[in-house]
Amino acid sequence: MKTTEKRTLHPTICPYCSLGCGFFLELEEGKAVGIRYMPEHPVNEGSLCPKGNAAPDILNHPDRLKYPLLKTENGWKQLEWEEALSLAAEKLGTARKENGPNSLAFLGSAKCSNEENYLFQKIARLLGTSNVDNCARLCHASTLIGLGKTLGAGAMTNPLADLSNSDCVFVIGSNFAENHPAVARQVLRAKDKGAFVIVADPRLTPTSWLADLTLRLKPGTDVALLNGMMHVIVNEGLLDRNFVREKTEGFPGLEQALQRCCPETASRITGIPPSEIIKAARAYARAGAASIVYSMGITQHISGTDNVTACADLALLCGQVGRKGAGVLPLRGQNNVQGACDMGALAEFFPGYGKVGDAEAAGRLKTLWKTDKLPEKPGLTATEIAEAAGKGKLKALYVMGEDLVNSHADSSRVREALESLDFLVVQDIFMTDTAEYADLVLPAAAWAEKEGSFTSTERRVQWTDRALSPPGEAKPDIEILLLLAEKLGLGLPYRTAGDVLAEISGAVPSYGGMTKERLKKGFGLIWPCPDSSHPGTPVLHVGRFKTPDGKARLIPVEYQSPAEIPDPDYPFLLTTGRVVLHYNAGSMSRRSKALLEKEPGLFVEIHPSDAKAMEIGEGNRLVLETRRGKTEATARLTGKIGPGVLFMPFHFPGTNVLTGDALDREAKIPEFKVSACRIRRE
Amino acid sequence: MKEVMVRPERCMGCRSCEIACAVEHSESKSLFAAVGESPSPRKRIYIEYIPEHAASVPVTCRHCEDAPCTTVCPTGALSREEISRKVVHSPELCIGCWTCSMVCNYGVIGRQKEARVAVKCDLCPGREVPACVEACPTNALVYAEVKDFSGIKRAEAALKLARGMKPGSAL
Amino acid sequence: MPEAVYADLSRCIGCRACELACERENKSSRISVKVLSGLAAAPVSCRQCEIPLCTAPCPKGALSCENGKLEYEAENCTGCGLCTLACPFGTAVLRAGIIERCNLCPGMETPACVATCPAGALIYTEPGSLGENIRQRRAKRMNRALEPPAPAGRRAE
Structure with a gap:
């Protein structure tokens, strides 16, 4: 497919995830016919994930609604x-x-x-x-509340490209390699410079492939892990005392609450060996600049706000906010x-x-x-x-x-x-x-x-122009x-x-300082941009936090178990998430032929030992049932999840028939990530 | 088997090993004649300079036990010699697909540009000690078996400890 | 020196963006990503061998190689499929009567698969320079192993 005279290029922003990747849409006679890459774009540097590559499919799709x-x-x-x-x-x-x-x-x-x-x-x-x-x-209501009350602003503190300046990247509850693939290039760049990458996730994901240390915790036990790490940091004196004294409030309360959270206790709850919790804590606290990257594995719990608060506490305790390469980075969804x-x-x-x-x-x-x-x-x-x-x-x-x-x-x-x-x-x-x-x-x-x-x-506000007619x-x-x-x-x-x-x-x-003309120049502006001469603020919380008195709050949180835990009636723990080839409810990605061909239907991942016990083979149709409903899916046997745990993507109708609506009390986010479930062969 | 073991802390980045390697693998085996030779002699050991630490590290083929390059080679050009346990390359079988280069964890498979085939360390057959080791002025390269190499380091560590003790410090 | 698409396997996250990009540009994908049972993923495409095996059996000279550069002329292809037998990587595919293989996206500065790779795992380069990056990373790692560990309670600034 070559660009000929008839074709025009039109700069645009990818409609799928929240990274805001740029590319050129190739148009011919008012129709989108292809994509050209945009290496100069600061976020994706020209790269695009499979969904981005398939984005034009939506524009020309025969299913599009045309009339009221x-x-x-x-x-x-x-x-x-x-x-x-x-x-x-x-x-x-x-x-x-x-x-x-x-x-x-x-x-x-x-x-x-x-x-x-x-x-x-x-x-x-x-x-x-x-x-x-x-x-x-x-997806991220808990981020708004959790980061709002600790740091003063519920948004990513540093731009994505800044990840490459981190000496330690702590990824918890995020599978960015599948869900925000362009982040991988920044993390790999940091690794090239010698950064230590920790990935905490109940599943082994493509993100774990990039990790130096993987922590496979039980779903819903993030607070216990974070508290365990903070306990080590406080006990070994790895905290940044000056930062805590000058920039934060509430340390005595946190210190006291952490007394009970030794790595052994954390290990009992999370299932991670104490030595690994200690190793992770030391690596994070000792790094010159460390970032926390988290996503829906943290937010979609009844303890979502607590999880986010604990992430912020960890960063504040070690003074890992408000500097180049140091920040808290929630990767958002849409x-x-x-x-x-x-x-x-x-x-x-x-x-x-x-x-x-x-x-x-x-x-x-x-x-x-x-x-x-x-x-x-x-x-x-x-x-x-x-x-x-x-x-x-x-x-x-x-x-x-x-x-x-x-x-x-x-x-x-x-x-x-x-x-x-x-x-x-x-x-x-x-x-x-x-x-x-x-x-x-x-x-x-x-x-x-x-x-x-x-x-x-990353708070980057970008303007897109109309390229073609609806x-x-x-x-x-x-x-x-x-x-x-x-x-x-x-x-x-x-x-x-x-x-x-x-x-x-x-x-x-x-x-305040954003106008159409300014946003169209370059690659947009990063808020806060309060007036028309302000260049935008890539790194938040430099010098002072967005709270009224400029100090961040350290707020102790306690581990609470998920709303629904497996029991003899519903012995499996079902967790949900995304796969690289589809997007959220799938109304767009399931209409792309190229994407659907490669990932055609709903599947459920099950550990081989569970499958063996229940005589389930690869590709068998399973009926999954929770207290709310039942659905069918194809079995995939894999050791990437732990025994007793099931994983389903939520891009196909059916998954959310199963999930529960227990809500986080502050953010009112449902606990998508943990449901008790039983299965049988069809 | 004996291998070229590396002691990066001793390397001062003089690149004598690189030159010795290229000369050893030339037609004439003489530095002055080798420069003009065609095909140009290729080195198989690499000194990597790390600017932020001002340090140099020699990197050469590890002759891995379970060598990825031999596993992926589609023509058997790379293989392990059963007796010597060396990972060897037969240029006449090489098709220049560079799959070996993609899987080598040390990046030490080079390219002979005239013949368009791979070149890698062969531990200098016919020589008692590989040329790079012989040329190294600081003993940053040691030709030894892995177990003996640990022994050498142990002896040095013991010596360091002993230096810290003075006569009469026995309790 | 001829250039080709190589993969840094330590970086591939198995997202299959390359497949989609190739499919869009060339109607069918000439690169395929195999995710192995663990987490390792490997993109496979024509290796542009410098001494290729596929040219030898080609009866009409559709596939030829000069100075290490593999050339393919689709109009000469009879669809006999001998090259698919010869190719050790399975990257010459018989489709609709003729061979389809990676042509490195002529007219584009970098092949689409390389341009789109989010992790930067695909590289369009000369084969001789392949090891450089890996050697440098390996050397850094060896050098780092020699550093004394940071004392407890202190942070390197």
């Missing part, structure tokens, strides 16, 4: 936009009038741009409800999940993380939005929205680009909940399993078919939202994404 659709008794009926939006506005209006604004709920999309999410939550809040959330609730949170598409936060209920934050927003009324109480979170719908407390739900039937835990209940709604609007690019439940489906534009800014996991009558989400707002009589004064960004820079302090 209304569910009738005789199936889907094609509507005109005018009609569709009037209907949506009318239904939302009626529900609001009859049952109050809190009978409405809005699910934003971490796949949509900052401008779209900003607009989305603004519409919800102007309608009088704070029932607006996004899928960050399911391409704009950081942005959707920054924009306030969260039940408890206004744009810029002002708390809902805080009079000052509300006051600022009231002036900016020229309104005198804003919701005073935090709304329902994504997980609570599904629950409330099931109980009949919600009448109407507006979902923008989210397949909650497959992405939420305990999906049978989610299905029931969606059925009990009076009115469900789904705005998406494909007919997802969630859209099947909708009364009204609105066809949206995919990433390269619209303009807007996206914030990657199929059929599909419209960019921002246009749909603006038309809807007009129908709702909200009268929002914007025409383009650029106009919305101009308001965002007033509403979100860390985006």
Whole structure:
């Protein structure tokens, strides 16, 4: 495939994960026909993972939604936009009038741009409800809370490229080699310079392949491991006393709490030999600059917030924050999940993380939005929205680009909940399993078919331009939202994404200096960027933390066992995760022929000794059952997981039928990572 | 078998071993004549300089017991000699696919550019002591069996300990 | 000196991005990643042998080699498949009547598989320079082993 005169190249940002990799889309006669690599991009340096390579498949896909659709008794009926939006506005209006604004709920999309999410939550809040959330609730809500209360900002502290400056990289609950493959090149670069890489994960993953030390802990015992390491660090005097004294508060409390957490105790809980816990602690604490990389293995637990807090404690104790090569790096999920949170598409936060209920934050927003009324109480979170719908407390739900039937835990209940709604609007690019439940489906534009800014996991805000037109009558989400707002009589004064960004820079302090023109230059800006001459802030917490007094907090946490542990009825521990060839609920990746060919269906990994005991062979169909439901999958025998543990990817319908909806008490994130499960051969 | 053992702490990076190796594997076996020879003689030992530590480390074929290069070679050009236990290369079988070079953990399989085949350490057949070892002025290279090499280091460690003790320090 | 696609096996994370990139550029993938039972993964593609075995049996000279550079002309290929028998790596594949093999993506600065590799495990280089990087890393590791361990409670700045 060669670039000829007819073909044009269009710079864009990958729509899959949160790394924000850049590449050129190759276009011919308005169609995406290929990819050219972008070696100058600072994040991926030209490389792309398999999903990125298959990204154009989404744009030309025959399954794309092309017209607004209304569910009738005789199936889907094609509507005109005018009609569709009037209907949506009318239904939302009626529900609001009859049952109050809190009978409405809005699910934003971490796949949509900052401008779209900003607009989305603004519409919800102007309608009088704070029932607006996004899928960050399911992946990194615990990061927002956990890092927020310790470091003062719930975001990655250092850019990805800075990993190459670390002398020790401690990876816990992250399989970046599969889920954020471009991170591997930075970690390998650090290794070339002599860095020591520790990977803590219950499974052996391709990430373990890069490790100098692998810690195979039992699922859900991360706090015990981290506390054990901190115990060693405090006991052997490996902590950075000056840093702890000058930059943090709460050390005496932490020190006291750690007394009980000797490596032997940690070893009993985690199953890792004490010597390895000691080795890991020494390597991390002695390194000149050390980074912690974590992901959903840490956050998706009922102790998610505690896990994150413990990670932050470990970093603070050793003074490994706020310097080159030293930081805490949560690798986020969706391409704009950081942005959707920054924009306030969260039940408890206004744009810029002002708390809902805080009079000052509300006051600022009231002036900016020229309104005198804003919701005073935090709304329902994504997980609570599904629950409330099931109980009949919600009448109407507006979902923008989210397949909650497959992405939420305990999906049978989610299905029931969606059925009990009076009115469900789904705005998406494909007919997802969630859209099947909708009364009204609105066809949206995919990433390269619209303009807007996206914030990657390293806080890099990048602008992408429209490269091609959406199929059929599909419209960019921002246009749909603006038309809807007009129908709702909200009268929002914007025409383009650029106009919305101009308001965002007033509403979100860390985006203060961002304009479309600045973002388009180079490779975007890394927030905080408070004013128009500010160059952006790659490393957070240099000198002072983002807390009011500038000091970080050391907060002791205690190990608590997962909500559901294996018992004689359900003897296996089921954990879930991702594989390299698919993405999240799979509505995009499962539609790529090239990806699906290589990973065609749902499988479950089982240890050979368990398989032998149950006479299960490679490729057998198994029925998996938890207290919430059952599903079928193909057995894969592998020693990469421990005995008694099962692993399933969550890219296919079925996995989340099994997972539980026990929630972390602070972040309200469900415990996707641990469920008790039983299996039998079909 | 005897191997070329390395004591990096003694290496001062003079590269005498590299030159001696290339000369030994030349047609004329003389430094002055070797320079103009074609095919140009190739060294099989490499001095790696590490700038951040200002240190030099000699790297050469370890003649691994379970040598990856012999496992992957599709034509049997690389093989292990049953008696001497050396990993040897037969250029006439080599197809220049460089799979050996991809799996060698030491990066010590080089390329003979005229013949387009691999070259590697052969421990200088016909010589009592390989040329690189003989040329090393600081004894950073030692031709010894692994067990004897440990013995040499042990003796030195004992000597160091003994130096720390003075007559009369017996309790 | 001819260049070819080589793999640093210590870096391959088995993500198969190379397969997808090749498939997109060439309709079918000429590189395949085998993930072995443990964690080791190995990408296999044409080794561009300097003294190739596949050229010898080719009856029409579709495959030829001059100065160590392997050339392939698809129009001369009769699809007899003798080269697939000769190739020790299984990288010459008979598809739709003719042989498909890696042609190093002519027209691109680096072959697509190399450009896309997230871990930097695929390298487009001359065979003679292959060992350099590994030697240097090995030397560093040996040198590091000689350093005295850091005393407890102190951090090297």
